[in-house]
Amino acid sequence: MKKIYLFILFLIINFGALAIGSWFMGDAVSGEWYSNLNKAPWTPPGWVFGAAWTLIMICFSIYLSYLFSIRNSKFVIAVYTSSVLLNVSWNYFFFNQQLTTLGLVNIVLLTLLIIYFFITFGDDKLSRLKYLLLPYIIWLCIATSLNGHVVFNN
Template identity: 70%
Template sequence: MKFIPLLILFLIINFGSLAIGNWFMGDGATSNWYTNLNKAPWTPPGWVFGAAWTLIMICFSIYLSYLFKDYQSPIIIGVFILQVILNVSWNYLFFNQHLVLPALIVITLLTLVIFYFFFTFRMDAINSWRYLLLPYMIWLCIATSLNLYVLLKN
């Protein structure tokens, strides 16, 4: 498959996943539960989350387009599907159900999946494109620390 159709496909899937995750959040970041949490001092302002996820999903979609253009395997497809499921389910567990420990487990697994993409799929044709995963990796480390802080301090 060619790059542009793949890019469009992954942009739709990734931003669609964000939309579904946002829908599963319910009141999310504006809920009484969340606003009254003892949050980490390094919690960014609300607008940063939208900006970060927009950048992350654009970079991730470009990376996936290059990966899938040259390499299609059941493993790569399965890891991608797992990433989508984990990404969407974290919102539901944390914001909607207030299940902080299961959410921490999910976001930790999601972090491991993205690191798996970075360290496993380093073929010559994709090697330099894997650095597009860095914003996702950094953000997940921050988000995991925020989730852990909420678990320990509330």
């Protein structure tokens, strides 16, 4: 029962963070600045972002519900909080402030942090569940390449 409560809690936090990040974006995606960027040829259509983040946050919430039922420490909370802050702040840096280089640094740090989750908190009890982080890691690698393309080609 505890894992169900944790799962619901993490769904609320994770999707809430996505909503805050979206709020930070404002109308930047449909604005002149973003439409004039030299975007990567592999930039997916807009609907892919919503579908990807939905899948990612469901998988991440499942993983976190197990992680926190096994290892609920101040350190794990701090690592998770850092991931939420990095996730939300990327939207602010990249879209709201148009600081694409800072956005790139931010997303690289977020990618490294999620890989850290995969490596560090993937012990015996979470050995199979850690693979729920793969959609997040893969998506962050794609997003990092998209952000990097903007930084190095604009």
